[in-house]
Amino acid sequence: MIELINSIRKYNFWDANPVDTGYRRTAYTDKIGQCIGNKLIKVLVGQRRAGKSYILRQIASKLISQGVKSENILYINKEYMELITLRSVIELEELYKAYLQELKPEGKVYLFIDEIQYIEGWERFVNSHSQDFAEPCELFISGSNSNLLSGELATLLSGRYVKFEVFPFSYTEYCGITEQEVGINSYKKYLQSGALPELFNLSGDEMKQNYISSIKDTVMLRDIVSRYKVKDIKLLDNLFVYLVNSAANIVSVTNIINFFASKKRKTNYETLSTYITYLENSFLVHRAERYNIKGKDTISGNCKFYLNDLSYRNYLYSGYGYGLGYLLENAVYLSLRRAGYQVYVGTIKDAEVDFVAIKGDRKLYLQVTLQLTEEQTVEREYRSLKLIDDNFDKYVVSMDDYKIPTNEGIEHLSAWNLDKVLGS
Template identity: 60%
Template sequence: MDEKIAILSKYNFWNGNVPETGFPRHDYTDKIMDYLNTKLVKVLVGQRRVGKSYILRQIASQLISNGISPENIFYINKEFIEFDFMVTYKELEETVNVYKTYFKPKGKFYLFIDEIQMIKGWEHFVNSYSQNFTEPCEIFITGSNSEMLSGELATLLSGRYVKFEIFPFSYAEYLGITKKQKSRQSYMEYMETGALPELFMLPNEETKRNYVSAIKDTILLHDIIQRYNIKDAKLLEDVFIYLVNNASNLISVTNILNYFESKKRKTSYDTLSNYISYLQQSFLIHKVERFSIKGKEVLSGIYKYYINDLCFKNYLYPGFDYGVGYKLENLLFLELRRKGYMVYIGTFRDKEIDFVARKGDRIIYIQCCYMLIDEKVIAREYSPLETIKDNYDKYVVTMDEVNFSSKEGIEHIQAWNFSDIIN
């Protein structure tokens, strides 16, 4: 057997081998399978360890269940050291040719490539294979950098790919993998842990903390420091820590610059702006712009940042003051993004609306807080929504055990039921 085939056989579905597919994530696989039998390249993007590889293998397994021969499915994961020989797109093509020569797949074959951005010039390979009408091939790829679809690839594949952003487990997926029931208690537990799939295979808090720390270090080193030739790695990590501990707060780059200057740390506005951009591109954080509801325009200068997974806060930096309300806001943002909404921070006159979310023709306004403990808090949370006189849906989302009745057309939603109203 060819040496490369022997290596590849460990990770493919050939000869009765069944690679691990993990917890089923139907919300993603169903959407991706809707694009099956098209020439569109299916691109899965997201932070490292959010489960992109599992989803690829779940799709491959589903194809086999639907009657596709395992030998017509070829899977490569560039993160595995066995594939270190595959540095450029030419070596990728040579490997695919070894596979085709050995198995001689009849009809269409399905190509799955994990972390393809680690292969130099990969876009040339994808462009060529996706447009080869003499040899049917359907391509699924993943990457851990949001910029992988910019520049040359965007030009080469303009209109010929479909992108899916993969997030950590949703609350519904958390319930599925833990076998818990929907309740305030289970939602609090979801909030106080993390939602990266492999966390649920670890036995205790210490191993989870070590795992999260290793992920953070890997992303900072491989996806940012090495990729962008970062000179001050400590500053990069400190910027990440600052954003983690100020998630859900309105901040500007100037705020961050002033903070580091107060700590006698030398840096510049441009350096901080670049570091924040790199953290965004690696999907560790998400920047949300403000939107003027009255002026119908995006406002620049001040933003909110949200963590891609609360595990970074819960396991790495728990000592900093960070209330339940801020964590709740972070979770609601992630759920809106999972459901495909564009999300903004709303401003109307002198008031702030936590979220203005848009998907297609639907617009919803959302306020969130920990609990509506008295009339003063109720007035504070409902007032911004009451000033908006249009007919779009308006919600206040909290962790209250009691479900409050509607007020001025504004509906109260318990956080653990939030996903039900944004589908």
């Protein structure tokens, strides 16, 4: 194991190694930083290649800048070739002991384990070391499956972890990394590209297309097919294409069954429901349930699905003819989720409200439309919000490059100013 420790030296901050920490994502590091200094396990979840590894390294770097010795930080990424043989909790424990023997850290150890779900029995290691009073250890772990902390594990670690969901770059981060000014021109480019961090190191649409295709295939094969023993891989892929095509539209499993039937493809409710759950668990898509605004409860059945990143539509399935309005609604959904809101599709009387966003005791209602240049559009978009008789904030978000006056308490927002309002 000492040899293995030496092989991962280049990935750690020991010996003043220059470690790539990427573009600073302060929205995450500041939020996580508020939870450092206790025995809570910090858990980062999110789609593969959304930037979890960079955020972990940024936290480690920040700790060092605050006076933590580099030898007190161990960073392990299960996807590195050097750690391909690291498969069980016993081997993980041996690696940790070898690190303690080789580096001889004094005081608290800060342990970062990336893509921890590939280590069988990892939860026993985390549970044990997070509560070790003799050799204090603060743990930061990441995974690419939303069920990382489900079932028995959630019970085992109940009250002893805090979870952060990592999304691709926000519009604010996009402007930062591309050095563009906030406004309609850069926001259009944002909608028509993608926000996975590695995209910004690539040049040319063909290279970006190949990268996004490889990401999708890797998520499908490693995080879904291999994990869940999926038999009909073609159906899984076709289902994802269908959800990309239907994003921002109300759909049901019955709709999907009928669609595949029209293509002479037989399937059933249970299989499709299960496959949709797999796509959600791997963070490729997100479900927005319908919400009864008057009754203040969710409505089972039909719902909407949104993509975790617009690059899947823009680089892989751009031939469906959807315009900016489709992309804008998806982008607004992601902005709300990044800001920590639970997001629903609202219904009131015979009208639909694009988003009901809830965080703690705060609630927002939002309508999303491309432009408010026609009187009919203004009447339609404001009508559903006017039906809501509570005092929570109501917004119409559009791509109009001017401020529309407040209408019966309903504020207008240009889409590129949404992050500022949400504080994300």
